[in-house]
Amino acid sequence: MDGRSSRWDEHRAQRRTELVEATLRAIRSRGASVAIDDIAALAGTSKTVFYRHFTDRAGLYGAVAERVNASILRDISRAVGDVLALSDGQTEPTTAPRDVLAAAVDAYLSLVETDPEVYRFIVAAPLVPPSERTETIDLAWSVSQSIAVQIGGLIAVALGAAGRSTDPAPTWGHAVVGMVRAAGDDWLRAGAAGSGTSREMLKEHLTELIWGGLSAVFPVTTDTDSPQE
Amino acid sequence: MDGRSSRWDEHRAQRRTELVEATLRAIRSRGASVAIDDIAALAGTSKTVFYRHFTDRAGLYGAVAERVNASILRDISRAVGDVLALSDGQTEPTTAPRDVLAAAVDAYLSLVETDPEVYRFIVAAPLVPPSERTETIDLAWSVSQSIAVQIGGLIAVALGAAGRSTDPAPTWGHAVVGMVRAAGDDWLRAGAAGSGTSREMLKEHLTELIWGGLSAVFPVTTDTDSPQE
DNA sequence: ACCGGGTACCTGCTACCGTCAGTACCGGAT
DNA sequence: ATCCGGTACTGACGGTAGCAGGTACCCGGT
Numbered sequence: 001m002d003g004r005s006s007r008w009d010e011h012r013a014q015r016r017t018e019l020v021e022a023t024l025r026a027i028r029s030r031g032a033s034v035a036i037d038d039i040a041a042l043a044g045t046s047k048t049v050f051y052r053h054f055t056d057r058a059g060l061y062g063a064v065a066e067r068v069n070a071s072i073l074r075d076i077s078r079a080v081g082d083v084l085a086l087s088d089g090q091t092e093p094t095t096a097p098r099d100v101l102a103a104a105v106d107a108y109l110s111l112v113e114t115d116p117e118v119y120r121f122i123v124a125a126p127l128v129p130p131s132e133r134t135e136t137i138d139l140a141w142s143v144s145q146s147i148a149v150q151i152g153g154l155i156a157v158a159l160g161a162a163g164r165s166t167d168p169a170p171t172w173g174h175a176v177v178g179m180v181r182a183a184g185d186d187w188l189r190a191g192a193a194g195s196g197t198s199r200e201m202l203k204e205h206l207t208e209l210i211w212g213g214l215s216a217v218f219p220v221t222t223d224t225d226s227p228q229e
Numbered sequence: 230m231d232g233r234s235s236r237w238d239e240h241r242a243q244r245r246t247e248l249v250e251a252t253l254r255a256i257r258s259r260g261a262s263v264a265i266d267d268i269a270a271l272a273g274t275s276k277t278v279f280y281r282h283f284t285d286r287a288g289l290y291g292a293v294a295e296r297v298n299a300s301i302l303r304d305i306s307r308a309v310g311d312v313l314a315l316s317d318g319q320t321e322p323t324t325a326p327r328d329v330l331a332a333a334v335d336a337y338l339s340l341v342e343t344d345p346e347v348y349r350f351i352v353a354a355p356l357v358p359p360s361e362r363t364e365t366i367d368l369a370w371s372v373s374q375s376i377a378v379q380i381g382g383l384i385a386v387a388l389g390a391a392g393r394s395t396d397p398a399p400t401w402g403h404a405v406v407g408m409v410r411a412a413g414d415d416w417l418r419a420g421a422a423g424s425g426t427s428r429e430m431l432k433e434h435l436t437e438l439i440w441g442g443l444s445a446v447f448p449v450t451t452d453t454d455s456p457q458e
Numbered sequence: 459a460c461c462g463g464g465t466a467c468c469t470g471c472t473a474c475c476g477t478c479a480g481t482a483c484c485g486g487a488t
Numbered sequence: 489a490t491c492c493g494g495t496a497c498t499g500a501c502g503g504t505a506g507c508a509g510g511t512a513c514c515c516g517g518t
Contacts (some may be wrong), residue, residue, distance in 0.1 A: 004466045004513045031359040097447045124356045130260040158446045168434035174415045175408040182407020183400050205397035213442030217387045218326040
């Protein structure tokens, strides 16, 4: 390797994160549909700089997603850690997984509440024309994606421990985050905290559903029921 | 109303549905990110016509969503009807709600499988800048949205019948379709049928999760929980 | 050893292209 | 007189070209 090129590596990485950070600020102040020109202007530079660091808008999206991704995963694992520490050696060890779930859900909702525009940006994955759809690279993208994989991993472990097939694990991972995401999206659309539903309540409802499923709702008692009205 | 303008009403409605239909064809053949020019060209007309019938791209999106929406709701209720008819006076009436759920999930997945580009189009809601975000009108949009409301209604009924609070119903409605949607999205991304996961299997996994929740997975020592499988 | 030119990469800028959403306007039908 | 439909435009935005600097590294001549 030539020293003339490796010299820039550190600077490059630093600048890249600066630009991502500036993009986040721009998204916050101008909304999720900011133009790159605007982002650059707010970053005090020009569009070309961005295109030098990220191949295109999708690339920038990917970088931002990665950043938010890391941040939210950190939040989640911290929340989970807190819960575990709290319930450590406590009265009711069986509730721990449920509380962990609740903490994770809450951490996700926290992003929606405190940074709605960034959330919107992240959630609106760019729509690529079929001609340039590549089989690769898109794995790292998308916050939901990577959280889902993590959760899927946890579920696989639990399923294995319970002596059951781990087949459904990946699907369930996606399903669980999709659940929270959909509820979060609607919450955001309705105005989040200003909509009459508190984050606390939402967390509670979601946890209950994910944990217990719908079976608890439908009375298993008689043959007279049919949910159609 | 003037007869000279009401005269066109019928023609207008008909043309509108024609245009929506043509849009669907265009989406199928050119992908979810078709330009309106292309849609018009494939429809054998020009862009102006579209803008006379739909205020803007979002309006067209809305109309298409409405159309797909109706279609999928019809599919779902037909599937549900089939299941109910089948289990009518059958041995195990208590499983009906679960089967109904499975049928609904399958109907949704069917759209993903048979019409992936249309699905992509529908699912990629346009990203509106904050300045022109209106508190109104967006309710009818988005297939997920309206399915969620339906499901939420059903859940509310069930909750009421079980003597429980109906507060979580709307959230659960969104959560349930979000679940299916997320799993469906990932399935689509992975290549749907060609990904090693069959629609049948996906349906089974999802139904199981929605119905039973995660509690069954984690080994529990207290006795208040439903048995696993 | 050191000095200077070439090199490899950065930065900022202006100007441009292509695409595409959305509009103005005109001509034609009834 | 009023709606239809088409052509031709505007404007915004993603993305590129190409220029003029600037700075650290490489290397060969002295």
